[in-house]
Amino acid sequence: MRNTWEIDFQIIGPVVIRSQVNLRREKGFSSNQFYSDIIIKRSQQGFDITATAFADSMEDARIAAHVYLDRMKDVLCITKDIPLLLSNDERGRARYDNRLLLGSQDFIDAFDKARVYEQHQPELLRAMGWYAKGKTSTNAYDQFFAYWSVIEILGVAYHEETERTNRGQKNKIYQCFLDYFGTEENWPVPQDWIDKAYLQRNELYHGGTGTTLEEILQTAHHIDSLSYVSLILIRKIQESVQASNPSTCR
Numbered sequence: 001m002r003n004t005w006e007i008d009f010q011i012i013g014p015v016v017i018r019s020q021v022n023l024r025r026e027k028g029f030s031s032n033q034f035y036s037d038i039i040i041k042r043s044q045q046g047f048d049i050t051a052t053a054f055a056d057s058m059e060d061a062r063i064a065a066h067v068y069l070d071r072m073k074d075v076l077c078i079t080k081d082i083p084l085l086l087s088n089d090e091r092g093r094a095r096y097d098n099r100l101l102l103g104s105q106d107f108i109d110a111f112d113k114a115r116v117y118e119q120h121q122p123e124l125l126r127a128m129g130w131y132a133k134g135k136t137s138t139n140a141y142d143q144f145f146a147y148w149s150v151i152e153i154l155g156v157a158y159h160e161e162t163e164r165t166n167r168g169q170k171n172k173i174y175q176c177f178l179d180y181f182g183t184e185e186n187w188p189v190p191q192d193w194i195d196k197a198y199l200q201r202n203e204l205y206h207g208g209t210g211t212t213l214e215e216i217l218q219t220a221h222h223i224d225s226l227s228y229v230s231l232i233l234i235r236k237i238q239e240s241v242q243a244s245n246p247s248t249c250r
Helices: 058-080 104-120 122-136 140-157 169-181 193-207 213-220 223-244
Strands: 003-012 015-017 021-027 034-042 046-055 085-087 100-102
Touching (some): 015 034, 034 104, 058 122, 058 223, 122 140, 140 169, 140 213
Parallel strands (some): 015 100
16 A cells, blocks of 8 residues: 655745635546545745645655646636746745735636546646746746647647648647637737747747847747737637536536
């Protein structure tokens, strides 16, 4: 029988809870269901969170708990559209002057949705993870790669198959936009947005990240629109899978 560990983390961001939250949430999908006890406490940086994990070693338990809590955090980040960082680092961080008040139901919903997406919509959950990474990064290149990864993952996974989508990834993204945003005049970005962002993606992937101010700013120029499109595309797909199968995407 594996050992039971209590692992402490911080979720750092502009959030606050009024009182301690105690939860018991499902883990795993086998016939032998097991659970993790979750304790969430207020802190100056956001909140402290302790989770039980079952593993032979402390490091294995930490890794497993980090993945489990990170998925919940990603859903919460998308739901509230706020930067949240899950940390196991003991070093202190600056206090946020403005904080969003969360309640126990916010955490319950986030855990539940992460569990459902993990089982039924793994690509959507993976895209949420990249969005959350972009939200907490201050490096323009890291942000670009994170937000563009959202577009790529969703574009490839969620599109109607057409003759055009057989001709490459960019065409799948284009069709995904048509499927979820409607015709081009209804898109939240200009019609040539995919072409320009994809060109920048190729330059960065194949040519490397530049070091001059001009090169950095050229990449940074895309960040706001990438972030915006990533978020609303995630939410559009969330709404779609919810409408198509409410019993498994509550």
